[in-house]
Amino acid sequence: MSNEEKFRKFVELRLGISDLEIDLDTRAETQHATDLMASQVQSTLEIFSRDLDPVLYAREPFLDALNTLCHRNRKARVRMLVQDPTDAVRRSPRVVELARRLSSSIEIRQPHHDYRHYNEAFLVADGCGLIHRKFADRYEAVEAYDNDAGIWFPVEST
Numbered sequence: 001m002s003n004e005e006k007f008r009k010f011v012e013l014r015l016g017i018s019d020l021e022i023d024l025d026t027r028a029e030t031q032h033a034t035d036l037m038a039s040q041v042q043s044t045l046e047i048f049s050r051d052l053d054p055v056l057y058a059r060e061p062f063l064d065a066l067n068t069l070c071h072r073n074r075k076a077r078v079r080m081l082v083q084d085p086t087d088a089v090r091r092s093p094r095v096v097e098l099a100r101r102l103s104s105s106i107e108i109r110q111p112h113h114d115y116r117h118y119n120e121a122f123l124v125a126d127g128c129g130l131i132h133r134k135f136a137d138r139y140e141a142v143e144a145y146d147n148d149a150g151i152w153f154p155v156e157s158t
Helices: 003-012 027-040 060-072 085-091 093-101
Strands: 021-024 044-049 077-082 106-109 121-125 129-133 141-144
Touching: 021 027, 027 060, 027 121, 027 129, 027 141, 060 077, 060 093, 077 093, 085 093, 093 106
Parallel strands: 044 077, 077 106
Antiparallel strands: 021 141, 044 121, 121 129, 129 141
16 A cells, blocks of 8 residues: 555544554554544543653654543543553653643553563554554554454553
8 A cells, every 4th residue: 555545544544433454564654643543532542562652652742632632531541551661751751741740541550460571562542443563662553443353451460
């Protein structure tokens, strides 16, 4: 699929409605998909990441989408499971600061110890949108706006 075709599909995508999967091949495509999906979230956003990848999550468009979500819906819930919280604090301080300011809506936790070395990353929006990176250190991903096959999210530690 050409870049122009992908862009047209991005413009048409709606969370919970569009049933098409898109392969994301570059960092720019994954950034754009992350921003677009985050901007459409109505109630829940879940992220599983090694270190809150700043290339995706510490950027103004994503942070604005989180801020808007949490202020628009006081019952909104953002849950971030981070494998390396020390690195996340160092590399993504803006995300951590937003979570501190909006602590009733945004949680940053470590995954259960069974998943501490899991080498995938994903974002789940409203239980139906998914951006899945098979390898956490790469930006190639699959994006689905209406993933009805069931979405799995690792259990956080207590």
